[in-house]
Amino acid sequence: MERPGRLLLLSELRVRNTAYDVSLSRSLLTWKRRISSPVYHPFRPRFCVPSFPRRPDSGVCHSVSVSEIISVREEEEENSSRQRDDGSWKKIKEREGKDCRQAFTVLYVERCRQHRWRCAEVTFTCPEEALYQRWVSSIREQLASITSRPKHLLVYINPYGGKRQGKHIYEQKVAPLFAQAGVSTHVIVTEYANYARDHLRTEAELKKFDGVVCVGGDGMFSEIIHGLIWRTQIDGSVDPNCPDQTLLPSSLHIGIIPAGSTDCICFATVGTNDPVTSALHIIVGDSQPMDVCSVHHNNTFLRYSVSLLGYGFYGDVLTDSERKRWMGPARYDLSGVKMFLTHHYYEGTVSYLPARGIVGTPRDAAKCRSGCVVCQHNGQLLSKRAENYTMDEDSESDGEWRTIRGKFLAINAASMSCACPRSPKGLSPAAHLADGTTDLILVRKCSRFDFLRHLLRHTSKDDQFDLTFVEVHRVRRFRFTPRYCQSDSDLELDLRENGKRQIFSQICRDHPACGCAPAYSSWNCDGEILTHTAIDVRVHCQLIKLFARGIEEPTVFEDLTNPCAI
Numbered sequence: 246m247e248r249p250g251r252l253l254l255l256s257e258l259r260v261r262n263t264a265y266d267v268s269l270s271r272s273l274l275t276w277k278r279r280i281s282s283p284v285y286h287p288f289r290p291r292f293c294v295p296s297f298p299r300r301p302d303s304g305v306c307h308s309v310s311v312s313e314i315i316s317v318r319e320e321e322e323e324n325s326s327r328q329r330d331d332g333s334w335k336k337i338k339e340r341e342g343k344d345c346r347q348a349f350t351v352l353y354v355e356r357c358r359q360h361r362w363r364c365a366e367v368t369f370t371c372p373e374e375a376l377y378q379r380w381v382s383s384i385r386e387q388l389a390s391i392t393s394r395p396k397h398l399l400v401y402i403n404p405y406g407g408k409r410q411g412k413h414i415y416e417q418k419v420a421p422l423f424a425q426a427g428v429s430t431h432v433i434v435t436e437y438a439n440y441a442r443d444h445l446r447t448e449a450e451l452k453k454f455d456g457v458v459c460v461g462g463d464g465m466f467s468e469i470i471h472g473l474i475w476r477t478q479i480d481g482s483v484d485p486n487c488p489d490q491t492l493l494p495s496s497l498h499i500g501i502i503p504a505g506s507t508d509c510i511c512f513a514t515v516g517t518n519d520p521v522t523s524a525l526h527i528i529v530g531d532s533q534p535m536d537v538c539s540v541h542h543n544n545t546f547l548r549y550s551v552s553l554l555g556y557g558f559y560g561d562v563l564t565d566s567e568r569k570r571w572m573g574p575a576r577y578d579l580s581g582v583k584m585f586l587t588h589h590y591y592e593g594t595v596s597y598l599p600a601r602g603i604v605g606t607p608r609d610a611a612k613c614r615s616g617c618v619v620c621q622h623n624g625q626l627l628s629k630r631a632e633n634y635t636m637d638e639d640s641e642s643d644g645e646w647r648t649i650r651g652k653f654l655a656i657n658a659a660s661m662s663c664a665c666p667r668s669p670k671g672l673s674p675a676a677h678l679a680d681g682t683t684d685l686i687l688v689r690k691c692s693r694f695d696f697l698r699h700l701l702r703h704t705s706k707d708d709q710f711d712l713t714f715v716e717v718h719r720v721r722r723f724r725f726t727p728r729y730c731q732s733d734s735d736l737e738l739d740l741r742e743n744g745k746r747q748i749f750s751q752i753c754r755d756h757p758a759c760g761c762a763p764a765y766s767s768w769n770c771d772g773e774i775l776t777h778t779a780i781d782v783r784v785h786c787q788l789i790k791l792f793a794r795g796i797e798e799p800t801v802f803e804d805l806t807n808p809c810a811i
């Protein structure tokens with residue numbers, strides 16, 4: 246727990262008619278119940294309550310970090326007069342024409358189960374108005390001194406994401422909290438796909454805002470980062486089509502109010518997909534840096550990715566599920582089962598640049614959590630390297646490119662864990678949000694039974710990488726070329742390596758009537774299908790910032806004291 250530091254205020258105030266010692270420092274608001282210690286009176290055969298000053302005993306003590314106070318509300322006069330004390334304090338005067346309020350309510354973050362946050366409140370009654378004024382203005386001064394809190398937000402709502410509840414969720418659960426916290430908003434309900442992206446690219450007056458919030462799923466978040474990153478590069482004269490360019494980070498934070506089908510980015514950065522929790526992380530001005538992969542084809546920009554780039558299984562699931570959008574989130578389950586049964590494999594070449602000199606491996610037991618030291622260390626290391634090499638710093642400081650040819654059921658690059666309600670530990674449980682790397686997972690051709698074992702391990706404690714047909718590499722950059730796109734010299738090499746068998750399988754591929762496997766899949770890029778299969782991917786360390794703090798480890802203290810967490 247935070248140490249209180251120098252006290253700004255210390256008073257005896259009342260909470261629900263009970264006396265509390267209430268203190269405020271720059272970091273903490275604390276209220277501790279004064280429990281009257283019964284003392285024996287020699288002349289009276291009973292216990293009595295001692296008069297002031299009383300010894301505060303180890304009564305119930307609550308502490309709230311000032312950084313997690315949402316706002317202070319001044320209570321109406323009648324409210325204060327209802328909370329009169331037992332007579333030892335003056336009664337609340339009702340002076341005509343004068344403001345004599347004496348109660349104020351502090352709204353603050355309370356932690357609940359499974360990383361959820363709620364807005365709790367406590368009302369304090371003061372013995373006199375001057376003290377009341379000091380308390381309200383002192384807390385407000387402390388809140389105003391937190392410069393990281395957003396004051397003006399640009400909000401985009403996708404009314405058709407997930408279960409089509411985006412607008413309702415925002416109006417019912419989020420807008421009232423923003424209003425209470427004094428956050429002003431400019432709300433835009435999108436009219437068609439890519440509306441938010443194009444608005445951010447060209448029209449939005451970004452200087453007016455401290456952050457951009459999207460209400461929707463991963464697809465909507467993807468629109469926002471595409472608009473923001475593109476705009477930042479154009480404004481800063483950086484060519485987004487050049488894969489070797491170091492991209493400029495956007496100064497605006499991004500908030501996600503989850504209202505989608507997978508909500509993987511929200512889940513992996515907050516620990517839950519709960520709109521109220523996300524709204525509170527935005528209000529307190531949390532900051533979580535995040536890696537972004539740029540995807541190019543032949544020196545032409547295709548897309549950015551922050552979660553999953555998946556070829557084979559996840560590409561096919563997405564392609565199939567797009568035809569079933571009307572089903573809502575269940576479309577992924579149906580397409581998942583169908584593609585599992587179809588069991589297609591794909592041939593191609595994967596080249597990658599292993600991440601060198603950084604801390605962490607994809608097989609670590611430790612996970613990326615709030616204040617992650619791996620992300621901090623690698624972030625500093627990579628930004629130092631970038632200072633020394635302006636162009637293509639990777640090949641200078643990382644190792645040699647490595648190449649793997651083969652038949653794959655799935656090729657996945659997870660730039661973060663990709664934890665989501667479907668798989669709470671994610672595709673790569675030890676991947677980091679902001680370490681400048683992506684985990685390249687290669688699932689080679691195997692039996693249906695083995696592939697099922699691998700898939701099921703995403704939902705259990707077992708290690709999904711501990712299988713002979715699965716390999717995982719932590720990389721800074723990678724390329725993929727499907728076999729049918731390979732150069733003549735590569736194909737010749739294949740022929741020499743694999744003999745005649747290859748020639749016949751190629752003939753089959755050229756004749757769909759024979760019913761054998763298709764030659765190529767599509768890339769699933771954060772839930773969008775890419776137009777090209779041959780791609781060049783580069784990780785840009787900590788390119789964007791979210792209003793989040795990473796997943797918090799629950800502390801023993803919280804578990805024991807927070808009734809909401811039980």
Ligand SMILES: Nc1ncnc2c1ncn2[C@@H]1O[C@H](COP(=O)(O)OP(=O)(O)OP(=O)(O)O)[C@@H](O)[C@H]1O
Binds near residue numbers: 403405434437504506
């Ligand atoms: N007004 C709109 N009409 C139609 N499509 C829209 C509109 N606004 C945004 N979109 C598009 O809808 C797609 C899906 O949106 P979103 O990500 O919010 O939900 P989802 O796909 O259900 O969830 P997830 O991405 O988490 O699986 C996005 O690709 C987005 O570009």
Ligand SMILES: CCCCCCCCCCCCC/C=C/[C@@H](O)[C@H](CO)NC(=O)CCCCC
Binds near residue numbers: 463508562665667703
């Ligand atoms: C037979 C039982 C098998 C159980 C296997 C469960 C494995 C689940 C892994 C989930 C990985 C999610 C990765 C997230 C990808 C998102 O960027 C993307 C956009 O929202 N979602 C999908 O592509 C949607 C992809 C949905 C895949 C199912």
Ligand SMILES: [Ca+2]
Binds near residue numbers: 536661677
């Ligand atoms: Ca990463």
